[in-house]
Amino acid sequence: MNGGFEQLLQILHSAGSKFVLIGGLAAIAHGAATVTGDVDICYARDPDNLERLSQALAPFHPRLRGAPPDLPFCLDTPTLRAGLNFTLTTDVGDLDLLGEVLGLGGYESVQVVSEEVELYGLSCLVLTLEGLIRAKRAAGRPKDLRALYELEALFALKPKDDQ
Amino acid sequence: MSQVETALELDFSNIPTDPLERAVWYGVDLTLLQENLRRTPTERLENHRRALEAVEALRKANRERRIRATPANPSQRRE
Secondary structure, eight states, rough: OOOOOHHHHHHHTTTTOEEEHHHHHHHHTTOOOOSSEEEEEOOOOOOHHHHHHHHHHGGGOOOOOOOOOTTTTOOOOHHHHOSEEEEEEETTEEEEEEEEETEEEEEEHHHHTEEEEETTTTTEEEEEEHHHHHHHHOOGGGGGHHHHHHHHHHHHHSSSSGG | OOOOHHHHHHOOOGOOHHHHHHHHHHHOOOOHHHHHTSHHHHHHHHHHHHHHHHHHHHHHHHHHHHHHOOOOSSGSSSO
């Protein structure tokens, strides 16, 4: 269970890493009444950002979620470079790092459909409702239907000048 | 007919086209969304965090209840 949303956002933000908040927490920031236990971000894959991310997370012992505890794993820059999407657990909560988002693409494309939102006093890039809807539609999983309909309802309810 | 059977009989060929009607049709509580929209993004995250903590407290209480209900000595278990 993750109560460390604020701490994770602060860690990522203070490292100056380039990321967009996506997934359930982004939906909640937009007003969704869903429940999520992790922080999902789409991160930039340039070498500088991989370095920033790995160094920022290292003190919080990131490990692969659901993997055997004795499985060797080190979230350093080469590991980030070699992989794309990582589902992690850390000392401060669960964190999913996505190099690409289905229906949207990599960080550069995701950034285009994101907006700056103040969260806990931090200015964070958050995927827009439109972006979340596009990603949910692309995922096309039955389990996402409720979330999709909820996001579409939020889009309809939001004042037009906020969209 | 039970509620589960009713839910399984949702007619997906006749989904409402209006997004609000569609959400209600699928069980989304619009009043929760409307309340959330009155909050700031941080307040929405904080509200969610408190809900998550409540869920975790319930899970913990349930785990502890099960542990208390399980005899420590296997010989004490009822056949």
